[in-house]
Ligand code: SF4
């Protein structure tokens with residue numbers, strides 16, 4: 001796992017919500033938890049979130065490779081990331 005900062009700013013740049021691998025069912029499932037963390041204001045304290053997977057680690061819901069849009073993400077570029085599918089593997093695939 002790299003050192004991507006768990007921040008609201010990075011979360012807002014994360015493209016995972018627009019990714020085909022992040023299924024509708026997983027989005028619905030993750031919404032309440034993600035909302036709670038966002039409302040608390042400081043996501044750096046969160047142990048896990050269903051998003052910004054390059055910082056928080058793999059998803060508890062996403063299971064299938066259906067494409068990855070990490071390469072189009074600002075966080076990816078800013079942190080010199082080189083892998084994909086951080087939702088499926090702690091260190092990307
Ligand atoms: S890590 Fe990649 S594959 Fe997984 S949800 Fe984000 S953009 Fe999609």
Ligand code: SF4
Pocket residue numbers: 010013014015016051052053054055069070071073074075076081086
């Ligand atoms: S690199 Fe991928 S997992 Fe990380 S913030 Fe961007 S879209 Fe999300």
